Structures are given as structure tokens and as C-alpha cells.
Amino acid sequence: MTRASVVGVGMTEFGVHEKRLAELFADAAFPAFDDAGITGDDVDAFYFGNAMSGLSENDTHLAPKIATHIGIPGVPCQRYEDACATSSNAFKNAVEAVEAGVHDVVLVGGVERCTPETGLDTPEMTRVFASASHREYEQPTGLTFPGVFALLTKRHMHEHGTTEEQLAEVAVKNHYHGSLNPRAHFGKETTVEEVLDGPVVADPFRLMDCCPFSDGASAAIVVSDDLADSYSDPVDVTGVGHGTDCVPISDKEQLSATQAARDAADEAYSQAGVSADEVDFVEVHDCFTGAEVLATEALGLFEDGEGGEAAAEGRTRVDGEVPVNPSGGLKAKGHPIGATGTAQITELVEQIRGEAGERQLDDAEVGLAHNLGGDSATTIVSVMEARA
Secondary structure (H helix, E strand, O other): OOOEEEEEEEEOOOEOOOOOHHHHHHHHHHHHHHHHOOOHHHOOEEEEEOOOHHHHOOOOOHHHHHHHHOOOOOOOEEEEOEOEOHHHHHHHHHHHHHHOOOOOEEEEEEEEOOOHHHOOOHHHHHHHHHHHOOOOOOHHHOOOHHHHHHHHHHHHHHHHOOOHHHHHHHHHHHHHHHHOOOOOOOOOOOOHHHHHOOOEEEOOEEHHHEOOOOEEEEEEEEEOHHHHOOOOOOEEEEEEEEEEOOOOHHHOOOOOOOHHHHHHHHHHHHHHOOOHHHOOEEEOOOOEHHHHHHHHHHOOOOOOOOHHHHHHOOOOOOOOOOOEOOOOHHHHOOOOHHHHHHHHHHHHHHHHHOOOHHHOOOOOOEEEEEEEEOOOOEEEEEEEEEOO
């Protein structure tokens, strides 16, 4: 069953930008308008994602500010914050709004500036990121998110025998995919040897196991199923699942399972009426190489313990059994926090339409996006399909 449809997408390059947030978001919103064949007058509501700017740029109450800047003042607008799952949560709410008949046309998207161009260096931005960890039990210990996902990954390695070489293969694969994506932060290929030679950030992660801080914006136009056929090239949203888990990580029942992703995937598959075997490609939240391995297993693409081996065997490459992160993922495409979720939606739409250029997949009819927030305590899984 179609819950909603996406009829337009837009996205900036991910990397380093000097533009302020409103100008940067406009560079994604206006192409989304053009792609859908609409103007700002057609937008009924604006669901906006931004996670960090209150902390990093002293800039809050952003939704009406940005709505004014892009020419849609007066429409209902709302800012969402759910750590790295920020704009996918905005997307979920946009889907629910048009499905319920509250709005017909919703602009949804996000923007973030995380690079030193904001005036914050890497240690300070790392501190800002760590605000998503538990204030009393984790932050005082100095736990950072490389450390969080290192703990999850080390447990997976202990339970299943996943190796550092397999993690490195994830980085190599995503950098290759990123080399095919002109909007990627890092479009340079690498090798397993180069990854393993990098400095340790948080064991077992080396520098190239970690995604970059990025600036960027992304946007999508979400419309009701009833209206979708009046647009030129709609892509249907058939399932959106939302799962949560415990914070802090010490309260999680099984560190390597990322339970919120499993719950969200079950919900999304059930709504869409598909199984993992029917998904043609996925965009997953690979903030670290280990996170991609955990995600592919949580989504049911591979059995528990097989995600690392599958990556090493090439089964997740663009020409493999289940292409994972054809965009390059967070690892190579980049990770501007508030923009990441709808950037994944943009990749799904472009692949399903056949508009992904050099990285275009064959027979990309059913795509899935997996976007997590914090220590995987929030995960949103979206299934999109070619319109019948």
C-alpha cells in the first residue's frame, strides 16, 4: 500500500560550505521545487530537520527563519531534532501528515554545518556530537561516538569473529561508490592497506573507518497518494518504521543487535508488504564501518555474523548481490547531521527513477533507507518503490 509519494528531490554537494544555513538549505529546496514542477505557493507545510545549530552556531527557531528565506512564510512549519536521524524523522511525519489528509504537499528536508568553517574545530564539534549520549552516565566519562560504535563493533567481533580487514572492506567499497557520486565529500578510492595503516581513532576504528564532519542540505517534496499521478515521476513510500532503544548503551540487552533497527525494519517491511529478500538496494547509516555491518544484519539482508564477510566478498558493491550505500554512504558521501536522512531519500528516488548516473543500479525498483540517531537508540527505516 502506498502511504505517500515523493515527487521532487534536491541536494547540495556534501563537504565544506561557507554559506549560512538558510542559504545552504535553499540550494536543496529550490531544485526540489523544480524537480516536482511546483513553486513555493503549492507547499502546504514545511517539516525541517536540524540537529546541532543551537549548539554550534547559536541559531535556533530555524524553521520559520528558513521558510521565510525560501519564500514560504506563513505555512505551518516545524523543526525536528533526533540526533543523526533528524530529517528522517521529519520525513516520517511528512508521510503521516499527507496520508492522514492534514496536508497535500509537504516540503521536508534538513541542513547542517559541521566543518571547521563554522568556527568550531574537530575537538569542539566532537563535544557537540557527544551531547546525544547520556548526560549523567556517559558524557562525564568522555565517551565519544567513535567510542560508542567501537564498543558495539568490538562486541560484534567478539561474538561473530568479524575482523578489522572486513571493516576496511566496507570503507574501500563506500569510497569506490563515492568516486562515482559527484556530490560526495570524498570521491577518492582507497585500499584495505591504506585503511589499516591509518591512525587509530577508537579501537577497532582507524581514521578511514569513520565518516567525516560535513556541511550540506537535502530536500524532498512529499505528496498524498491521491495527488501523485498528477506529477511527472513519483516514487512511492510504501513503509516507514520507527524504533527506539535504551540510552545509555549499558542498558541495552544486546550490544551487537541494534534492536531499534530490527523493530523499525519489521514495521517498514510489514507496511510495504515486502521482505528483506525483495529489497534491491539500501542506503544505511554507516557513520562507522562497523555500523554498516550491524545495519545490514539488523535489516535482515544477511544473517547475524555474516555482514562483515558479505562486504569482504563484494556482495554489497554496486554490482553485487545487495548494493549497500551506492551513494558512498556517510563514509564517503558525507554526514551533515540534519541533512543525512533526506539525502538517503534523495538517493532512493534517483536510483528508482534511473537518474543516478555512473552509480546507477540495474533493476532498482525497491529501495530501503536506514537512518539512526545517537547510539542507535533511534532508527527510522523507509521503504520506497517504483510506482506501478
